[in-house]
Amino acid sequence: MPETTLAASAGPKTDSIATGDCLKTMAKWPAACVDLIFADPPYNIGYKYDQYEDSRDDHEYIEWTEQWITTCARLLKPTGSMYVLIGDEYAAETRVHLKRLEREHQLVFRNWMIWHYTFGQNCKAKFNRSHAHLFYCVGTAAFDKWSVTDPPFVFNRQAIAVPSARQTTYGDRRANPKGKLPDDTWYLRPQEVEKEGIERYFGPEEDTWYLSRLCGTFNERVGWHPCQLPESLLERIVRVSSNEGDVVFDPFVGSGTTLAVAARMHRHWLGCELSKEYARKATGRIKQAAETGKAHQSTQADKGIVRGQPKKKAEAHKSRRDQVARESQSETLF
Numbered sequence: 095m096p097e098t099t100l101a102a103s104a105g106p107k108t109d110s111i112a113t114g115d116c117l118k119t120m121a122k123w124p125a126a127c128v129d130l131i132f133a134d135p136p137y138n139i140g141y142k143y144d145q146y147e148d149s150r151d152d153h154e155y156i157e158w159t160e161q162w163i164t165t166c167a168r169l170l171k172p173t174g175s176m177y178v179l180i181g182d183e184y185a186a187e188t189r190v191h192l193k194r195l196e197r198e199h200q201l202v203f204r205n206w207m208i209w210h211y212t213f214g215q216n217c218k219a220k221f222n223r224s225h226a227h228l229f230y231c232v233g234t235a236a237f238d239k240w241s242v243t244d245p246p247f248v249f250n251r252q253a254i255a256v257p258s259a260r261q262t263t264y265g266d267r268r269a270n271p272k273g274k275l276p277d278d279t280w281y282l283r284p285q286e287v288e289k290e291g292i293e294r295y296f297g298p299e300e301d302t303w304y305l306s307r308l309c310g311t312f313n314e315r316v317g318w319h320p321c322q323l324p325e326s327l328l329e330r331i332v333r334v335s336s337n338e339g340d341v342v343f344d345p346f347v348g349s350g351t352t353l354a355v356a357a358r359m360h361r362h363w364l365g366c367e368l369s370k371e372y373a374r375k376a377t378g379r380i381k382q383a384a385e386t387g388k389a390h391q392s393t394q395a396d397k398g399i400v401r402g403q404p405k406k407k408a409e410a411h412k413s414r415r416d417q418v419a420r421e422s423q424s425e426t427l428f
């Protein structure tokens with residue numbers, strides 16, 4: 095795919111990550127320049143990032159959230175789609191802001207999805223958390239009159255349709271032979287992923303999503319970023335809400351999951367990341383995904399394991415210690 099320039103004036107080249115504060119970077123870009131936005135911001139819960147301090151004053155964090163969401167809405171084409179993933183702590187405030195933007199005719203809200211994952215953080219005196227909130231919005235073209243069979247935004251129904259229970263269980267002749275759309279609660283379980291690979295979860299036989307949060311031991315884990323998302327979560331979004339050649343933008347690149355999926359699905363990719371180190375490593379991951387067309391998989395050797403044995407005992411102990419430290423950090427946080 096040839097690189098594109100988003101606008102003759104100040105548009106950045108696609109297939110790149112801008113390092114630095116996304117607010118400053120996005121302010122330089124022209125309006126209506128991207129087709130799909132996926133945003134997974136820091137959740138203000140004390141995660142340890144390379145550069146970003148993830149425990150800000152409540153009001154400051156909410157104000158910042160409103161700023162970057164409004165700025166993203168400006169960058170979205172009228173025919174585009176935007177997804178925001180957020181934890182319980184700020185889901186309500188985020189939803190209220192999206193409602194405000196809809197009232198101001200800046201975007202149109204479509205769904206509030208729940209991503210239900212296994213391997214959630216272990217809590218000591220409350221229920222373990224096993225979900226995140228995913229808000230789905232589209233651009234302003236949806237304010238005009240439109241029909242569900244021809245919406246003014248990309249919605250590739252057949253790319254994500256699944257058989258309905260009418261088809262698989264009840265043999266109901268009224269069932270749509272083309273299947274149904276997935277529910278708005280997405281389940282993601284780990285066991286099948288490790289066994290059979292992530293692509294299966296978006297196969298035609300599933301009507302909900304089974305795939306875990308990515309734990310430290312999973313092969314998909316890059317190992318250098320604290321909160322990497324599973325590629326399969328992004329795969330459904332990129333598949334349904336963009337076409338080949340579209341521009342997919344992620345204001346918080348992190349380990350590069352969104353853009354790696356976009357690249358291997360032949361979309362142009364564009365991102366912002368505060369940390370130069372994350373941006374450098376994510377760029378390597380994305381380019382590899384574009385070249386191989388495959389999801390990231392660390393090898394056993396990458397993880398210091400040879401034929402089931404730790405390569406060096408000290409390293410194995412160290413990583414176990416790190417894991418325990420992370421888990422106890424999660425317990426205090428949640």
Ligand SMILES: C[S@@+](CC[C@H](N)C(=O)[O-])C[C@H]1O[C@@H](n2cnc3c(N)ncnc32)[C@H](O)[C@@H]1O
Binds near residue numbers: 114116135145369372
């Ligand atoms: C939750 S992580 C994103 C993880 C990503 N979805 C993945 O799968 O790897 C949030 C990222 O946003 C970055 N970040 C924080 N503040 C930022 C800002 N103002 N501009 C750009 N990036 C920022 C952090 O460095 C972190 O890597």
